[in-house]
Amino acid sequence: MSRTCLTIILAAGEGTRMRSSRSKVLHEVGHLPLVRHVARAALSAGAAQLAVVVGRDGKAVADAVREDAPNVQPFRQDERLGTGHAVLAARSAIMQGFDDIVVLFGDTPLLTEDTLMRARGELAGGAGVCVIGFRPADPTGYGRLIEEEGELVAIREHKDASELERAIGFCNAGIMAFAGWGALAMLDKIGNDNAKGEYYLTDLVAIARADGHRVTAIEAPVAETIGVNNRSELAEVESLWQDVARERAMIGGATLTDPKSVYFAYDTEIAEDVTIEPNVIFGPGVIIEANALIHGFSHIKGARIGAGASVGPFARLRPGANLGENSKVGNFCEVKQADIAAGAKVNHLSYIGDAKVGAAANIGAGTITCNYDGALKHLTEIGANAFIGSNSALVAPVRIGNGAYIGSGSVITEDVEDDALGLGRGRQVNKPELGKQIAERNAAAKAAKKGEN
Secondary structure, three states: OOOOEEEEEEEOOOOHHHOOOOOHHHOEEOOEEHHHHHHHHHHHOOOOEEEEEEEOEHHHHHHHHHOOOOOOEEEEOOOOOOHHHHHHOOHHHHOOOOOEEEEEEOOOOOOOHHHHHHHHHHHHOOOOEEEEEEOOOOOOOOOEEEEEOOEEEEEEOHHHOOHHHHOOOOEEEEEEEEEOOOHHHHHOOOOOOOOOOOOOHHHHHHHHHHOOOOEEEEEOOHHHHOOOOOHHHHHHHHHHHHHHHHHHHHHOOOEEOOHHHOEOOOOOEEOOOOEEOOOOEEOOOOEEOOOOEEOOOOEEOOOEEOOOOEEOOOOEEOOOEEEOOOOEEOOOOEEEEEEEOOOOEEOOOOEEEEEEEOOOOEEOOOOEEEOEOOOOEOOEEEOOOOEEOOOOEEEOOEEEOOOOEEOOOOEEOOOEOOOOEEOOOOOOOOOOOHHHHHHHHHHHHHHHHHHHO
């Protein structure tokens, strides 16, 4: 669509029902702030400019939107005098001149590009105003959209509606698009002659019709119109968002053996033929390549998992984990800021942090890289085809050469050259009959204690 568009995001509400120390719109769904979901939908629908009307935590809200729209214009609304008043807080942005102006709420993260494009399409077809509506299961309390011959003639609040009008199931979602030409003239006509003394954007319908402009309404799926006012509604929206993400993953070729138990982030990338077992949680920044297998109860954030790699069960991949093709991170392992090369195996109960593990290396159970000296992090390098025996501690900075062996239970503090065997443990000493003597002594002590009681 070649028409220019300004999207105004209303995000100045106090959000007191969230009972939170931060603005409502900064709470997250799919690890992304609510207001960023809205901004992304607007940008996908062709918004050339975003304006965000802020109040509480205004700088933080504007900075969040700026992650997706660097040129966003923030406008502060200190008095809460209704939606019409909020839109006019962005007066200077409106005056820049746009074909379309779209007004969104910062707490409706499920709104899609398709719905916004349909609303803009109404403007392109000659409508002066387009209102987005929905059909809830119970319309009680919502303003009704009253249509005649394909045009919207009024928005009637529930308390003011007749019995016949209350029977209408088509309700106002509060989201509106209107033509940029004459927008300020229409907005300035909104009055506050009502019980609350506030300026309502919905009055634009009557104003536009009185000025001879066509007004229309389109229907959006109910889920897209859901706003978040409290923690319960936040959880409901998260659930709906996750359902969409799971469906997208499966349609894209991934197998989810128990979809409802898998939780994605907004930017999770999954290739074809990936299998994800139950109870896996993805944080932001995860890329999974083809044919990888993620076993159950794994937690993954900021990691790349190469083609054919295997993770878990009960594995934790932290930011900077980079698993090569056909590598393995086994059960109860943790990997952080480490490159695991192709075919390398990190076996159960191991911690590999700040490290480079070469191709086809084998990291035995219980191995840890001792990467922190109390002040700084240090690198552990493990060469290709190296074998690290179980329960070894590699004290960084240290390098284990290609093809080197580390004996089980070793504490390694010095580099081990290629193909060498490294041992760092006390020599075993056996004391004949001493085990028996200890057992007899312990038995006597137990008997004496029992006699005292």
